[in-house]
Amino acid sequence: AQKVTQAQTEISVVEKEDVTLDCVYETRDTTYYLFWYKQPPSGELVFLIRRNSFDEQNEISGRYSWNFQKSTSSFNFTITASQVVDSAVYFCALSEAGRSQGNLIFGKGTKLSVKP
C-alpha cells in the first residue's frame, strides 16, 4: 500500500534560519511521482515540485531545495534563509504513474511557523 509519512507535525523557526521538512514514502510501484505543496492560511494548494521516481537529482529553486533518495524512500524539502511568508502547512504527496496519476496520497502535513 502507498503511504506518506511526515513525522514533523509542527516546526517553529526564527527568520533567516534554514529548515528541513522530512518526507518518507512507501510504495510498491517502480514508477511513481512525488510532490510538495504549500498550503497557506487561505487554504489553496500551491504546487512546489513534482519529481518522478527515475530522477534522483537534487533540485534547487531559489531558497527551496529538495533531496530525493530512493535508498531511504525520502524526499526532504529544505528552505534556506526562511522568511515569515514561508509560514504555511507543507504537504508531501505520492502518486502512481500512468492512469492513476493524479490520485495523490498526501502526508499529514508539517506546519511551519517562521517568526520574525
Added chain:
Amino acid sequence: GAVVSQHPSRVICKSGTSVKIECRSLDFQATTMFWYRQFPKQSLMLMATSNEGSKATYEQGVEKDKFLINHASLTLSTLTVTSAHPEDSSFYICSARDSRGTGELFFGEGSRLTVL
C-alpha cells in the same frame, strides 16, 4: 499557466439542504478530475475520481449517494453534497489532470463548506 477554478470558494448552508461545488479547468481539457476533502488541521483525503462521461469512482467509506459527482464535459466536474449535515462541513478541493502530454495535475483553490 493552466488554472483550475472552483466555485463557490465559501458557502454556508442550512442542515438538510444540498450544495453544489463546481470545478472547472479553464484552459485545458481534463478527462479526469479528483475531489479531496480536508478537515481542519488535517490532511487531504481523496473522496472520488471523476471521469468525463462515466460514473465516478469513490474511495472506500465515501457515500456516493451523499456526494454526487457529475463530470459532464471535459472542463467541468461538479460535487453535490446532498442533505448536508454539520459533519459535512469541510474544505473541498478538486484537482484536474491535463489530458495532453504529461498529464500534469492542477488544483483548484478549494471550497469551504459550513453547514449550520
